[in-house]
Amino acid sequence: MPISHDAARRGRPPGTSPRELELIALRLFTEQGFENTTVDQIAAEAGVSSRTFFRYFDSKAAVLWYAFDHEVEALRAAFAAAPERLPLMDAVRQVVVSVNRYTADDVAELRRRINLISTVPALQASAAPHYDAWERAVSDFAAERIGHPPDSLIPMAIGRTTLAACRAAFDQWVANADADLTVYLESALRALAAGFQHPRRTGPVSRRGHVR
Amino acid sequence: MPISHDAARRGRPPGTSPRELELIALRLFTEQGFENTTVDQIAAEAGVSSRTFFRYFDSKAAVLWYAFDHEVEALRAAFAAAPERLPLMDAVRQVVVSVNRYTADDVAELRRRINLISTVPALQASAAPHYDAWERAVSDFAAERIGHPPDSLIPMAIGRTTLAACRAAFDQWVANADADLTVYLESALRALAAGFQHPRRTGPVSRRGHVR
């Protein structure tokens, strides 16, 4: 992605932006479906050619992962600022939850995006490299905490299982739409850190404490 | 996949089989790479047209998931035969490990397939529906054990985190190649059931891996 958006540049100014393409794509995908939307159509609404679209994104599906990829950076920053004394899995849970606090305005967009990602096969297929970057942010943190190489078994397992638990929480949140996303994340991550030993209830409907 | 292989059928006999296509594809992918292999090439070596290939498999990538999908059936069967008294996560671990005991002959093929799946982006992208079926076999079992709906948070989290831990084990096994696959699976699944509370070693040998 060689397109830079500095204030004072030299060459021809960009005809659009990743964010604009993302919003157009999100709207068209929800209105008429992912498969029924062509890249030409998205590009045309942004006033550029389809060739230019592929200069902004590697694929038609990648346009929906723009926000997710930015969250990975926030995740790494939050891990770097996590207090040392906090136990590993508690730190993981708190960091992940804190990064997923969205404002009311963003929630609608987030819900549409997650709904697409969890229902359209072609979008699920495009998830791998983005999930991988997210998992690595977790596994790198875990590796440093327990003194293992970042690409060894336990750190990798922690990174992957953490995302797996979060994805279960995301899906429940999209399907039920009855509580805050962070409540589902808390439940899933606490259950993970407990080794799923004493599962009691499934989600935020438990008015008393969550899973211990 | 409408092709049936009964002993006495009526119509024209199939010109090939899923298994034959799988073996040809696995060989060509390893020899010359996934991207450099065309569907026409695979089909030609099997003596059929590329159109016929797509009657056996939904996509070029799906040909490598043929064996994996069969493992899901074995997984469900093993869960059905799991002793009732065994604690949930112990049963999950024992079942998953037992299903992944391969004979020496199959190990070479398995290693080539996993290596492709964990390195080629297009193959990682094709994993979602197959992983989903595997996870559901686990989450359905977990749901029944703890008395939750199969699509609720905790069972789904158990299904997904179990696969996530196994994938970490698979990758380590392919990268290191120094021990049996089941040893890695045991380590990852025991750590998962312990909530990653007291991580000690990364695997059967703690020398650092070179790949990835």
Add this chain to the structure above:
DNA sequence: TACATTATCGTCACTCCCTGACGTAAACAA
């Protein structure tokens, strides 16, 4: 044998995703 039935295959035409090559347009600088 002749004909019908059935299941699979091959050919053709087509859409769409995505890429490489190459020239063009629009900004700033000297």
Add this chain to the structure above:
DNA sequence: TTGTTTACGTCAGGGAGTGACGATAATGTA
């Protein structure tokens, strides 16, 4: 003006995947 930089558009093309439709090769029946 002239040059440099950066992004864009056009063009040609490969390969995945699909729908339509006829051809092929087996069995079943008269």
